[in-house]
Amino acid sequence: MRISSVAALSTLLIFAPVSALVPAKFINDCTNFATGFENENTEVLSSTYVLKGAVIPLPDSCSLTVTSRANFCRVKLNVTTSSSSRVIMEAWLPTNWNNKGKRLLMTGTAGWGGCLIFEDMAWTSGLGFAAIGHDSGHVGVVATGFTNPEVWKDWVYRSVLVATQAGKAATNHFYKTSLSKSYYMGCSSGGRHALKLAQDYPDEYDGILAAAPAVYWPNLEVAEAIIARTVGAEGSPTYLTQAQWEAVDAATMAQCDGIDGVIDGILENPARCDFHPETLLCGPGQTWLLNGCLTVAQIQTVKKLYSPVYSNGGRYIYPGLVPGGLPSQGIILKYGPSAGAGPRDFLRYVVKNNPSYDLSQFNLDTADEMVDNDWSGVHSNKSDLGGLQASGNKLLLYHGLADVLIPPAVSYEYYNSVSLNMSLTSSGLDPFFRFFPISGLGHCARGKGANYVGGPQQVQYFPGAADNVPAGNSALMSLVKWVERGQAPETMRAYKLGLLGETLGQKDHCKYPLRTTYKGHGNPNNKGSWECT
Known part of the structure; x- marks a missing residue:
């Protein structure tokens, strides 16, 4: 095992306003974590004692800051997965671990990964878990690194596996007992x-x-590509604004909210909602600004998005969007100006290995290609x-x-x-x-x-x-x-x-x-x- 110079110098504590008294041995063991630690292809980057209440900046602009909820030893590791790939991970090892069940908790990533979810690590280390996180094999939320098939393998499965093994080794080593x-x-x-x-x-x-x-990841990307093409760019005849989606949601609730026996703004079983957006259709001379109605093209957009996605020959690909949730997160707006970043990046850096690929080139033959291949087991x-x-x-x-x-x-x-x-x-x-x-x-x-x-x-x-x-x-x-x-x-x-x-x-x-x-x-x-x- 290699010990980096960062680990040797990592004796600086991150101070917080208040903290319970912590045994000096715990702090010393944290500072000297690298001594005697062994795990295959793993380098200790740093080991730092963190006090409860400390404000911890998140790396690589993944977020802003998080406040620690426990006194813990923060260990940062680099696990080499191939000659051209690695996983950066952290273990947050709290002082009260032994009397909280000696448990380990691995936190997942989101989207294209690249960011440790420190909020989850802070919460669970505060509950006494040895909280582990990893970057899924690359830095930041972009997918450009997936042109390297080893980095793609890390994102698909290998990162969580090696982080699991290293996290367990780090936990057992630090506490000098088995989790x-x-x-x-x-x-x-x-x-x-x-x-x-x-x-x-x-x-x-x-x-x-x-x-x-x-x-069914490739199926999801196909569905998002088709949604992006259906909605179109902002200002196109098929595009709906956030306010218009809110009108669609209100009409959905008007038609379906009572199905579950109570009017509460929640669809208890959205699958029972047979929504008819035609109730929002503009009549002759009517407009959204004057009448709050939608054009035929916009109604068709809504109907397509609420319907299952099919490929060539009527092949089922993916379910349609769920009624009753469209405006709650504003997610649908990403299909406008930023048209389908997920499927675009999957196509650019994995399927086609062509950074200039654009969704204007997407067709149903491409959809079948995306679904029919294994892509390192990403399904x-x-x-x-x-x-x-x-x-x-x-x-x-x-x-x-x-x-x-x-x-x-x-x-x-x-x-x-x-x-x-x-x-x-x-x-x-x-x-x-x-x-x-x-x-x-x-x-x-x-x-x-x-x-x-x-x-x-x-x-x-x-x-x-x-x-x-x-x-x-x-x-x-x-x-x-x-x-x-x-x-x-x-x-x-x-x-x-x-x-x-x-x-x-x-x-x-x-x-x-x-x-x-x-x-x-x-x-x-x-x-x-x-x-x-």
């Missing part, structure tokens, strides 16, 4: 990594929390979880039903494919795989419902939640209770939060295939007004 349980949590592309682990490396984690997983859709079942480890999946970036239908499709492939009913899957649809939750976070469940990529969007919401009710700790106490979750507790993280309502979302059903009376923000049917 007890290991957990993974990730949303979106981090959720895709979660499924990849469950499918191909089921022995690595005792518990895996997958949120809104980007399963992450294997439906045989026999290895996970045999290991005794657990997979907990949830997906927001107002997610417009990754439609929740894909999680239903994946769950049902596992059921069919393994010839197991839901009761047969329950011992190792459970799925919770969360109404009113957008992509990973945000949305209009009771949507804070205490999972990946949530604490940064809900200021105060880490202090005001009981961590024991979180999705993460529900997974811990399932793994360590055998308390399998039947519902997933969610909170509707105010601007300061105060609780405005609660709801217990039911395990699929049961449905969260309004009892017909009571405040819909009260969890007692709902039941599983």
